[in-house]
Each structure stands twice: as C-alpha cells, then as structure tokens.
Amino acid sequence: MITLVVRIVLSFAFLLNGFRKNDRAVAAVEFALILPVLLFTYIGIAESSRLIIMDRRLAVVAGSVGDLVARADGVINRNTVDDYFEAAEFTMAPYPSADLKQVVTSVDVDDKGVATVEWSRGYNGGTAxxxxxxxxxxxxxxxQSKEKHLIIGEATTEWRPIIEYVFQSGFTLSKTYYYRPRFDAGISLN
Structure with missing residues (x-):
C-alpha cells in the first residue's frame, strides 16, 4: 500500500516536473494574453480612421457649398443653393448623409467688425x-472683413461608432468656413 502511495506521489511529481520543463505552449499563452490588447487597438484604430475621414468629408461639404455660393455674381437663386446642398451630400459617401445638416449665410460686416445676417438658408434640418x-x-x-460681405458655409453631422467598445457613444462633428464673395459685393438670394 505504501508503495502504491509512493508511486502515485512520484508519478504526480514527475508530471509536475514535466509541466515545469515543457515550454512548447508558451507562445500560445502569450498570444492569449496579448490578443485582447491587439483587438482593442485594432478596433480603436479603425474607428479613429473612420472618424478622421468623416471629419475631412464634412469640411469639404461646408467649404464647397460656401465657395460655390461665393462665386455668384450679385444674385443667386434659391433652387441653385438647394442644388449645391444636394450635390454636397454625395461628398459624404459611403458614410450616411441622413444626419448631415447644412447652412449657408450671407453677412454684411460693418466698420466695427460686427456681422449682420442678410440672408440664410438651411438644408436637411440645418437652422438658418x-x-x-x-x-x-x-x-x-x-x-479682415470690416465693411465687406462674407459667405458662411456650415455643416454638422452625427458620428456614431460602428462597434461601441472603444468609443462608447457618438458625438456631433461641425465645420464652419468663411468666404468673401468673388466679385467683392453682396450676394442676394432670389
């Protein structure tokens, strides 16, 4: 009986000694430990890249609408401004444009630098x-704009993460650009 117990203890000790000397699974254990960090980093980089691209596209939307309106020679039609808004929506593709709100505003700046709204037009929920x-x-x-006219192009949209693991919730992206009319006079909305 004692020999049986000794054999069991010796075999158990031999088994433990074998585990201690065996280093074949070290790589698998290290990979299992680092995998969550790698996945978290990968998802964070993907979401951050998507955020930066959406921010740049939003800047193009706000800038292009303001620039196109600033190119008008004295008068611009409401339908033309609406066409500019609709065309700018395609700039956001492949990202959703349902939440894209746009506003274009013409202001007159007095000699003290105070800007007064001459007209403003909103699109898709953008508040004029x-x-x-x-x-x-x-x-x-x-x-710089004292006693001049300015065209202000504004765009806002909601950014929502695809996987709400790294970023827990979305937030509003907003861009505003200022342009002087090309012909250095006010532009009226018809």
Missing part, C-alpha cells in the same frame, strides 16, 4: 440664421 441677427465671427475674420 434670422435675417438681421448678428453672427459672431472669429476675431481675425472680423478685423
């Missing part, structure tokens, strides 16, 4: 500025 309201300009823009 009230005629006669004042709009805050960045300080350098207010100084």
């Amino acid at each position: 500025h009230a005629q006669g309201a004042t709009v805050a300009l960045p300080p350098h823009m207010a100084v």
Whole structure:
C-alpha cells in the first residue's frame, strides 16, 4: 500500500516536473494574453480612421457649398443653393448623409467688425440664421472683413461608432468656413 502511495506521489511529481520543463505552449499563452490588447487597438484604430475621414468629408461639404455660393455674381437663386446642398451630400459617401445638416449665410460686416445676417438658408434640418441677427465671427475674420460681405458655409453631422467598445457613444462633428464673395459685393438670394 505504501508503495502504491509512493508511486502515485512520484508519478504526480514527475508530471509536475514535466509541466515545469515543457515550454512548447508558451507562445500560445502569450498570444492569449496579448490578443485582447491587439483587438482593442485594432478596433480603436479603425474607428479613429473612420472618424478622421468623416471629419475631412464634412469640411469639404461646408467649404464647397460656401465657395460655390461665393462665386455668384450679385444674385443667386434659391433652387441653385438647394442644388449645391444636394450635390454636397454625395461628398459624404459611403458614410450616411441622413444626419448631415447644412447652412449657408450671407453677412454684411460693418466698420466695427460686427456681422449682420442678410440672408440664410438651411438644408436637411440645418437652422438658418434670422435675417438681421448678428453672427459672431472669429476675431481675425472680423478685423479682415470690416465693411465687406462674407459667405458662411456650415455643416454638422452625427458620428456614431460602428462597434461601441472603444468609443462608447457618438458625438456631433461641425465645420464652419468663411468666404468673401468673388466679385467683392453682396450676394442676394432670389
């Protein structure tokens, strides 16, 4: 009986010694430990890349609508502005444009740098500025644009993560661009 117990203890000790000396599965254990970190990093990089691309496309939307309106010679038609809005939506592809809100505004800047809205047009839920309201300009823009007209192109959209693991919730992206009319005079909306 004692020999049986000794044999069991010796075989168990031999088994443990074998596990201690065996290093064949070390790579698998290391991979299992680092896999969650790698996946978290990969998903974070993918979501961050998608966010940066959407932000750049939103900038193109706001900039292109404002620039196209600023190219008008004195008068621009409401339908033409709406066409610019619709065309700018395609810039967001393949990302969704359902939440894309756009606003284009013409302001007159007085000799003190205060911008007053001449007209404003919103699209897809974008809130137009009230005629006669004042709009805050960045300080350098207010100084450079005294006694001039400006066209302001604005765009906002909601960014939502595909996998809500790295980023827990979405947020609003917003871009605003300022343009002087090409012919250095006000542009009226017809």
